[in-house]
Amino acid sequence: MAVGERVALVTGGSRGIGRGIVGELAALQYSVVVNYRSDGEAAESACREAKDRGAPRALAIRADVADLDAGRLLTERTLAEFGRIDLLVNNAGVAPATRLDLLTTTAESWDRVLGINLRGPFFLTQAVAATMVELLRAGTVTDPQIIFVTSISSAFASVNRGEYCVSKAGLSMVAQLFATRLADEGIRVNEVRPGIIATDMTDAVRDVYDRRIAAGLVPIRRWGTPLDVGRAVGALAADSFPYTTGEVFHVDGGLHLRRL
Numbered sequence: 001m002a003v004g005e006r007v008a009l010v011t012g013g014s015r016g017i018g019r020g021i022v023g024e025l026a027a028l029q030y031s032v033v034v035n036y037r038s039d040g041e042a043a044e045s046a047c048r049e050a051k052d053r054g055a056p057r058a059l060a061i062r063a064d065v066a067d068l069d070a071g072r073l074l075t076e077r078t079l080a081e082f083g084r085i086d087l088l089v090n091n092a093g094v095a096p097a098t099r100l101d102l103l104t105t106t107a108e109s110w111d112r113v114l115g116i117n118l119r120g121p122f123f124l125t126q127a128v129a130a131t132m133v134e135l136l137r138a139g140t141v142t143d144p145q146i147i148f149v150t151s152i153s154s155a156f157a158s159v160n161r162g163e164y165c166v167s168k169a170g171l172s173m174v175a176q177l178f179a180t181r182l183a184d185e186g187i188r189v190n191e192v193r194p195g196i197i198a199t200d201m202t203d204a205v206r207d208v209y210d211r212r213i214a215a216g217l218v219p220i221r222r223w224g225t226p227l228d229v230g231r232a233v234g235a236l237a238a239d240s241f242p243y244t245t246g247e248v249f250h251v252d253g254g255l256h257l258r259r260l
């Protein structure tokens with residue numbers, strides 16, 4: 001279903017899962033803002049791809065989501081360029097630079113991972129939500145949404161990247177909080193929770209997970225792809241769930257299932 005000239009802001013939209021999301025939103029004829037932190041070329045290429053797939057407009061905007069001022073500027077610039085924000089997808093995130101055991105991990109890694117994965121998205125959402133409330137009151141948008149891309153790590157303990165698990169568990173609560181606060185305002189907030197997805201982030205552990213997936217770790221015995229996650233976000237963005245907020249959509253091949 002095409003949804004007209006709506007505008008989506010996708011953090012970390014230049015590569016990996018974010019790029020898969022941008023492509024699906026473009027196919028729904030959303031104009032897209034492709035946020036990125038360092039790789040401008042990838043962001044420009046994601047914008048070209050978005051236009052090829054049907055986005056009326058696509059714009060790359062550099063901003064480090066860990067920097068709260070940059071997040072506010074990202075919101076303001078999106079509004080200045082497009083006049084509206086219908087959808088925020090909080091996708092940008094990082095793994096720890098080095099996987100360290102819980103007993104040896106560092107405060108630096110904790111601060112970096114939580115700054116990008118949790119603190120940044122919280123305050124970006126605060127800024128975008130306030131903007132959406134104003135846009136709703138002005139009648140500029142009718143059905144704005146916010147989506148958080150969390151992780152299987154929101155609920156699964158991995159002791160060699162505890163700070164990542166904490167950041168994602170926290171982000172799942174952030175999604176619940178904003179869903180609760182914003183329902184009355186007319187803004188739906190949902191969480192898309194990917195499992196093991198083939199991107200640059202998981203490149204370093206490709207062999208390990210090849211083996212574990214082949215051995216049955218994931219009931220649907222394959223890697224997930226950015227397209228798998230993009231399609232889930234696309235279903236939400238295409239208004240397939242008008243009476244749903246605060247929901248967790250697992251996109252993990254059944255990895256979260258408890259088995260005996």
Ligand SMILES: NC(=O)c1ccc[n+]([C@@H]2O[C@H](COP(=O)([O-])OP(=O)(O)OC[C@H]3O[C@@H](n4cnc5c(N)ncnc54)[C@H](OP(=O)(O)O)[C@@H]3O)[C@@H](O)[C@H]2O)c1
Nearest residue numbers: 012015016017036037038039064065092093151197199201
């Ligand atoms: N891959 C998985 O298996 C998996 C599973 C569950 C959840 N996730 C989550 O899905 C999201 C995307 O992961 P991915 O695998 O697609 O990662 P990725 O391939 O490493 O891509 C990360 C994207 O985020 C951007 N980014 C990173 N730090 C940023 C910052 N501080 N500010 C703005 N943009 C930033 C990157 O832009 P630059 O290139 O310009 O830095 C890039 O576009 C993350 O939140 C991750 O935690 C991933």
